[in-house]
Amino acid sequence: MQKALVVEHYIKKFFLQNAQGDDWWNSLDQALEGSKEGPNGGSLKMWYIGRQWTRQMGFPLVTVKTLNSTTVKVWQQRYKWDILLHYQTGKEIFGSKWLKREEPLYLNIGEGEKAVVVNVDRSGYFRQNYDPRGWQNILKQFKEDHEAVAEEVQDEKVLAEFSELH
Secondary structure (H helix, E strand, O other): OOHHHHHHHHHHHOOOOOOOHHHHHHHHHHHHOOOOEOOOOOEOOHHHHHHHHHOOOOOEEEEEEEOOOOEEEEEEEEOOOOEEEEEEEOOOEEEEEEEOOOOOEEEEOOOOOOOEEEOOOOOOOOEEEEOHHHHHHHHHHHHHOHHHHHHHHOOHHHHHHHHHOO
């Protein structure tokens, strides 16, 4: 079911009625009909994901640490929820994996030092940070091809981080 149809269905169903908080998430679940994979490998349950967003304050800090030339470790701090993490390695390789609330995620980035950028499409609502080696790889990639990691250097805080790496 298309996004517009989901919203239309929800509005018609609860027109002139009181809707409960979970009614929206349940409508999304009906629309998905088990077509998307969730964090535990089964069907995605939007009511479960939605409760993580709406029943706690704040948002996660996602940290990326370079373990070696082929692997990075990704984990969350403070406010945590299951995140469908979109990431980029180097210039061209994009991927998506679930980062669970209480489990770190290990990403194989292939051979060689590459910039690893998470939340490349800005679809996740969280902050991200990188270890010094990760920032160095992002800076190197930025100097070679600024468009490949341009989203990562949008705000002054990140630019300040870059200036400290010289």
